[in-house]
Amino acid sequence: MNKHNPIPTITTGPLPASRKVWHPGQIHPGLRVPMREIELHPSAMEPPVTVYDASGPYTDPEAVIDIARGLPRPREGWTVAGDVERYDGRQVQPEDNGFVTGERLTPAFPRQYQPLRATEGKAVTQMAYARAGIITPEMEFVAIRENLGRRAAREQLIRDGNDWGAAIPDHVTPEFVRQEIASGRAIIPANINHPEVEPMIIGRNFLVKINANIGNSAVTSSMEEEVEKLVWAIRWGADTVMDLSTGRNIHNIRDWIIRNSPVPIGTVPIYQALEKVGGIAEDLTWEIFRDTLIEQAEQGVDYFTIHAGVRLPFIPLTAERVTGIVSRGGSIMAKWCLHHHRESFLYEHFDEICDIMRAYDVSFSLGDGLRPGSIADANDAAQFAELETLGELTQIAWEKDCQVMIEGPGHVPMHKIKENMDKQLETCGEAPFYTLGPLTTDIAPGYDHITSAIGAAMIGWFGTAMLCYVTPKEHLGLPDRDDVKVGVITYKIAAHAADLAKGHPAAKLRDDALSRARFEFRWEDQFNISLDPDTARSFHDQTLPKEAHKLAHFCSMCGPKFCSMKISHDIRAEARAQQGMEDMAQKYREGGDLYMPADAAGQD
């Protein structure tokens, strides 16, 4: 897991036994909504298993990948004529790339597009259109995507789950998506300057999503290396990716990432703003921050983490914490506020921030700068004071038709997780919750993908719409390629466990298909349906390497004589053979006793 990797080339090609398919729209017939179909062994006599596919063109064998050209731009032309205008964007400044020059400067992305923005007075957000009763292509796209190829009419549906008061429909319609976005319960992060994106939706009544964080290394890293981090994360299922790069070249690297990303990209603009003032928090100004928002909005960043809830009066509430302020953005703003004895410029200028967001449809991810960094600090006054402020800010953003999600903790013991979800729903008007973990104990550095997967699965079940992954390196170091994969797979597990518990109608199909394959000893199917076919196969091979064993009708754990599954098959055969077994079972259920008369004892 810890070997050091050479600079990778871009990973392409389908996952095992998988084929990418595209579903067309009806309102917008030009749509091509991607899904992945996993082919099963003929003996299964089952249709392919259809799963959600966030990987974009990289897993399409037909696609020609050239990161210097960027991805196709399916959303080009989806904007409404008259609502948007092209204009000469802001000029790239030396500080945008940390004043690096010459050969240490990452080259600009070869193709520069003129940015789009809303025409004067217009809002071009999905929320604005939803409220106007318009079903955008993005809305129909995600409606089709969320149904995972299910045809509502064709099946009778058994709903099984507890959604804690959410309203997950049997079948997602474009109109349902529109209503959810209009109400603020869901967002589609999709900047009008990121036409490469394949739209996805974040909301409590949809599949639980996961985010993976990437960032440039301290050492100068190549564009290819940075793009591969993105491609690797979405190959395993990351629904959005946050670029947390700092230091040099971040403007140019961001361009390479966005132009090659089929998933929404999020950033924390305060990081770049801080770079522009040489890392001195006190030197930050609204003007520098504002300029950074425009810079990144024009590039096509889909959502911004904005720590506008870190207000001056809350800072003393953190002074006696065990771990103080652990959010980078939060601590930067806290330092600025304390130094100047002033209220946060993010809070004071929130209106103007909204005006920028609505002009490009950049979604808010209102940051939890005061999230707890330890079990001891969970659910404290500082955390909840900030949450209340995020609720106020949500209302202001909604008045401006801006899309909003709310970031959440952090470190929280299991018995305090639900309070976080309940408070967030109540305080923030059901705006989507986007949580980091939470970690359910502090005592396992090196395993925090696991301490946090426990909390993530639970809070996802309770209603969190997107889970930010945690890798095994959390608290210790920078995740390598293997850590990123483990983090993504772990969070796909948490998100899927949450979908199952919420009773999402499409979630259980994959579990059942895998379990049938397991029971019928279709080893290849079992590997291929799993979240990580390569690892499943290699673990099996360690015990039973031979190809023949992939056809073996016994488990690698027990061997032929001792396999309970094998015995169960005999039981099923015998049970079915035995005339009236079912009636007898029925008789038992009705309170009957043994169905064999006692005197039959000892026969055979």
Added chain:
Amino acid sequence: MNKHNPIPTITTGPLPASRKVWHPGQIHPGLRVPMREIELHPSAMEPPVTVYDASGPYTDPEAVIDIARGLPRPREGWTVAGDVERYDGRQVQPEDNGFVTGERLTPAFPRQYQPLRATEGKAVTQMAYARAGIITPEMEFVAIRENLGRRAAREQLIRDGNDWGAAIPDHVTPEFVRQEIASGRAIIPANINHPEVEPMIIGRNFLVKINANIGNSAVTSSMEEEVEKLVWAIRWGADTVMDLSTGRNIHNIRDWIIRNSPVPIGTVPIYQALEKVGGIAEDLTWEIFRDTLIEQAEQGVDYFTIHAGVRLPFIPLTAERVTGIVSRGGSIMAKWCLHHHRESFLYEHFDEICDIMRAYDVSFSLGDGLRPGSIADANDAAQFAELETLGELTQIAWEKDCQVMIEGPGHVPMHKIKENMDKQLETCGEAPFYTLGPLTTDIAPGYDHITSAIGAAMIGWFGTAMLCYVTPKEHLGLPDRDDVKVGVITYKIAAHAADLAKGHPAAKLRDDALSRARFEFRWEDQFNISLDPDTARSFHDQTLPKEAHKLAHFCSMCGPKFCSMKISHDIRAEARAQQGMEDMAQKYREGGDLYMPADAAGQD
């Protein structure tokens, strides 16, 4: 993680910065109750962190380890004169070791002890003594052990948690232990023929425990190899170990394991009984099974998994399951019942089984032979029909003063976990629950330690007393040394997260100590307090290898300029400096607004 390991020697020596200490008894002054003290850096100005220590003499640098001599026998002489008798035990039969002879036969353990059993009519179980009002050395031992060195009087205690109706005391007294055992709510698995054991308690009102499974490999394995599997599992925190060996040499290997085990050993006797009849389930008889119980009870096995709840009328209920019967023991008994069309001999002879258990104080682990093997089969009629039977059998066992715990699932989605716990408490009279996982989704073979840790943490919180670990190889192959460690650490995380959420008074101390170390950049302390210091240190070294960095006042993730923790320290300093900050915070809490007059804006 997957490299193949050579045959290991026995792993000995303390964990980093750790020292084994022993606490004496008061009722029984001769007791030496082991705990581990983790030394912190002087700058912490904190006492050592005391943690539970299941590792036995192997981590004691003073101890001389010779597996051919076995461990010291602290419990020798703890039995009550007149209650027990030594006698000539059963002769070892060729079939006990699978008829293997010559050099392929694992040598018998060099020292054979004459077995102990209860004298005619006596019960020598902890439950019998507890009901008689007697506080045994075992009871005082576990009482001291559960308090983790806390002196109740010396601290004022803040209880924080939700124990779902359990009754966890502020401080565990020997009398409390006695009452819990008398009521059947807790057990101390400790065969009178296993004097090497350091007593531990399993119950809902005590620390959540974990079990690790080991077993001999298909290839003939050395005694040292088998003992090392045990030592390795308890080094990382396994509280009990189940020996699931099959095939040859299992009698002799079991002897080597028990004589060298400081933790209770559990087995599934039906596995060996099946070996004795050449693996043909139909050929099993009560007499062969009974003989196997005696054989293993005389060796000192502390608890037996007995699948007496798999009754003939329940078998048809499994016929239409997605994954049928996945328990080995359950499927063996089901096959026997179906073939003979007879009720299970385990069920019919349960009284006689109790008489054997009480004569040696072997605890029951009533097996869930019909547990669900997939999300689809969770909480179904077969599973709950068996659970009701286990409830009946519990009452019978309790009438005979036998100690009982109940095994549980399996594969269960999150929304169906609590029903399992509630039904078990109600049906089985609060007998301790001992669950495998449960796995919260089927779609991640290769990561089932994680899919199950989510369910294990939750059901542990709800009241499960012991969690049976699952390794990454579950469903795929045999766990190697690294898999066992990952499985144990993962389950220590689940158990500890449960202790925190239940509000166990000693649980949070370790989290707080680690978080303080993290906030103060005491890297070595952070590693040493963690569940796996080696992994934490190596992950940190991958990013910041230099020794100097272990003293660095910044995180390896962000570097010096960007570290939020560092900024928090500045904030704390400034906050404390600023006169009246606390009052201002108070003012805010009372609904005040900013405490800086607006005209102060722009100063500095």
